[in-house]
Amino acid sequence: MKTNRKRKHRSINNDNKHTNQKDPDEPELISRKNLKLDNNNNDKQSSKTKDIFNMDKKRNSQKQSSDNSKISKGKKNGSDLIKFRKDLPIWQERNNLVQEVKKSETIIIMGEMGSGKSTQTPQFLVEFGLISSKKGGIAITQPRRVAAISLASRVSQEFGTQLGQKVGYSVRFDDKSSHSTIIKYLTDGMLLRELLSDSLLLKYSVVILDEAHERTMRTDILFGMVKRAQEIRKNKNKIDQEDKNYEPLKIIVMSATLDTEKFAKYFNTSTILKISGRQFPVTINYASEPQQDYLDAALTTTMQIHIDQPKGDILVFLPGQEDIEILEKLINEYGTSLPPDKLKVITCLLFAALPTEQQTKVFDPAPPGTRKIILATNIAETSITIRGVRYVVDTAKCKIRKFNPRIGMESLSIENISQNSADQRMGRAGREAPGICHRLFTKDEYNRMEKDTEPEIKRCNLAPIILLLKALGIDDVLGFDYLDAPSRTLLKRALEQLFILKALDSQGKITELGRKMAEFPLEPAYAKVLIASQEMSCTREAIEIVSLLSVESIFFSPQDQREHASEMKKKFVSPFGDLITYLNVLRSYEVQKGNSEWCYQNFINRRNMKHVIEVRKQLIQLCIRMGIQTNSSCGNEYEIVLKCMLCGFFRNSATLQPTNNYKTIFSNQNVNVHPSSALFNKKVEAVMYTELVLTTKPYMKNVSAIQSNWLSDTALNIQK
DNA sequence: GAGCACTGC
Numbered sequence: 001m002k003t004n005r006k007r008k009h010r011s012i013n014n015d016n017k018h019t020n021q022k023d024p025d026e027p028e029l030i031s032r033k034n035l036k037l038d039n040n041n042n043d044k045q046s047s048k049t050k051d052i053f054n055m056d057k058k059r060n061s062q063k064q065s066s067d068n069s070k071i072s073k074g075k076k077n078g079s080d081l082i083k084f085r086k087d088l089p090i091w092q093e094r095n096n097l098v099q100e101v102k103k104s105e106t107i108i109i110m111g112e113m114g115s116g117k118s119t120q121t122p123q124f125l126v127e128f129g130l131i132s133s134k135k136g137g138i139a140i141t142q143p144r145r146v147a148a149i150s151l152a153s154r155v156s157q158e159f160g161t162q163l164g165q166k167v168g169y170s171v172r173f174d175d176k177s178s179h180s181t182i183i184k185y186l187t188d189g190m191l192l193r194e195l196l197s198d199s200l201l202l203k204y205s206v207v208i209l210d211e212a213h214e215r216t217m218r219t220d221i222l223f224g225m226v227k228r229a230q231e232i233r234k235n236k237n238k239i240d241q242e243d244k245n246y247e248p249l250k251i252i253v254m255s256a257t258l259d260t261e262k263f264a265k266y267f268n269t270s271t272i273l274k275i276s277g278r279q280f281p282v283t284i285n286y287a288s289e290p291q292q293d294y295l296d297a298a299l300t301t302t303m304q305i306h307i308d309q310p311k312g313d314i315l316v317f318l319p320g321q322e323d324i325e326i327l328e329k330l331i332n333e334y335g336t337s338l339p340p341d342k343l344k345v346i347t348c349l350l351f352a353a354l355p356t357e358q359q360t361k362v363f364d365p366a367p368p369g370t371r372k373i374i375l376a377t378n379i380a381e382t383s384i385t386i387r388g389v390r391y392v393v394d395t396a397k398c399k400i401r402k403f404n405p406r407i408g409m410e411s412l413s414i415e416n417i418s419q420n421s422a423d424q425r426m427g428r429a430g431r432e433a434p435g436i437c438h439r440l441f442t443k444d445e446y447n448r449m450e451k452d453t454e455p456e457i458k459r460c461n462l463a464p465i466i467l468l469l470k471a472l473g474i475d476d477v478l479g480f481d482y483l484d485a486p487s488r489t490l491l492k493r494a495l496e497q498l499f500i501l502k503a504l505d506s507q508g509k510i511t512e513l514g515r516k517m518a519e520f521p522l523e524p525a526y527a528k529v530l531i532a533s534q535e536m537s538c539t540r541e542a543i544e545i546v547s548l549l550s551v552e553s554i555f556f557s558p559q560d561q562r563e564h565a566s567e568m569k570k571k572f573v574s575p576f577g578d579l580i581t582y583l584n585v586l587r588s589y590e591v592q593k594g595n596s597e598w599c600y601q602n603f604i605n606r607r608n609m610k611h612v613i614e615v616r617k618q619l620i621q622l623c624i625r626m627g628i629q630t631n632s633s634c635g636n637e638y639e640i641v642l643k644c645m646l647c648g649f650f651r652n653s654a655t656l657q658p659t660n661n662y663k664t665i666f667s668n669q670n671v672n673v674h675p676s677s678a679l680f681n682k683k684v685e686a687v688m689y690t691e692l693v694l695t696t697k698p699y700m701k702n703v704s705a706i707q708s709n710w711l712s713d714t715a716l717n718i719q720k
Numbered sequence: 721g722a723g724c725a726c727t728g729c
Contacts, residue, residue, distance in 0.1 A: 192728090
């Protein structure tokens, strides 16, 4: 019998064992016993599973829609496309929808998945003559690039025009729109950027904010800015007669599930349209008692579904990569001991850091005689839809990144999801046929969950978004019309950070430097570095380092080859630390012209390196536009570029103590070099880092060796 | 001697 991989005991903070007494600033305790699975004892395992669910008693069927009309398949010609459109639930509502848009300034559309709201709404407006190129077109925002691109190409097809003409999209690095574009899909971040040069959005007569329930920081800011543009355009028409007449701005807020009352109140409207989706009923099974170990429960439940239930793939929601990899091993071990008459199991992993080729494997249908078990993070809740799923197993856990303004540190912790999130996960079982969702928590636990996930704006570092608001002319950021206002501590921290970077003056007004910084699609500290590099003649290196830091990691280390990977990494390592190490990788990558074989052998993440190259290109263009010489270089005198980095990150510095640990200079906290760093276990006098993350310990990431006297030099430099 | 939920400009 094979031995199971030991699971690490991950304990973050033993003082916060009880959820109800925990400090909201601190992550939840994560601690698990070692999971043992006896391969020769299948019966015992499956009978144990039966105890988890009271299947007969607690059966709860949730029927979302009875509209089971078939979607036409195969090659689509014009009439197929029309038939397809007519079959969408929203088609019946089109007259109503158009009338409501004519009547109201703002409407809210609540449409479930498969209702056709994202593709049809803009088309109806055009077809009913509400839009003309003279008045201004329609902008539809999406939280994700892929969604913006695929919606645009779908709609341009239905519209019978070439993509980029009447229907187009605009996302970072890729703009397929023209003067004649009247329906434009864009990422929410892209519309925020457009606000910088067109704060009243005069290019558009309708703005549609799609997927509003996701409440990204960017959509939340757009809510306020779009509402403001609508009011100003209306009032200008009243007051300023000689000024050119502004076309009124219509706002449409769309989402799957949302607190419509809250949105209606915020947007001063009472027009709410509800459109049913195309969803099959999903039966929910709750656990009969709370589960001690969600991974153990996920294993037993998954295997029991496999043994008891007819064919159909299983989707298991887990919080992170580590759990996914452990469960994969356990399921595969278990799978070898299945009776010969049962289907074989194949496992598919799905998380963001996985190379694209492996991600796309989840779309391959299960071969005959097998059942596919997909082990996924939150990525399968919103970003990726997989066909063939009939069963969902939900651990109710996900990882949440939070920013603690008091200590300026981020933390990543496993937390319970919200009810809306759980319902979204459940819906994944009923995309093509009725399904079953196994919740590894009790009905009572469900009732005690938060209704909605806390919006990003209440838990993230606000510095980037506050700088943008200031640049957009919103001086009173505390009084901004937020749908949900962030805490004063978060706001104050952001203002303070921007003041220290000299992006704001002591009155909180944006400075010339701040305006320049806001032009860059970067966090304020990085933008500051680029601007400072001009004087220090190291713009080339500064741009490259900033680009390299724009991806999660330029390395990859597959589970089974970690040692080999770290061995290969050594040849790039610089005594100056991580930033120069990354620069070395970029240099070699370019010598190799991005050769994929070279990347593979050196454990370089090619997808992320390509992104680095694109960011560099964009930053070079932006610098040129702002009159910054982009070819000034410090050559191999890396001290210069590191000093330049200090202009943005001087607060992120720590010195080595006689006790051999590091303490931050500004807040006197104990911090550690992250084990993935080139400077791990290397004792240097002082370090600068770009990120401080609390996981099992407070870890500094992207660490560079500096000298403490550089700090006073930089401080003087910054005062200038 | 650790680990990386997910996005976006």
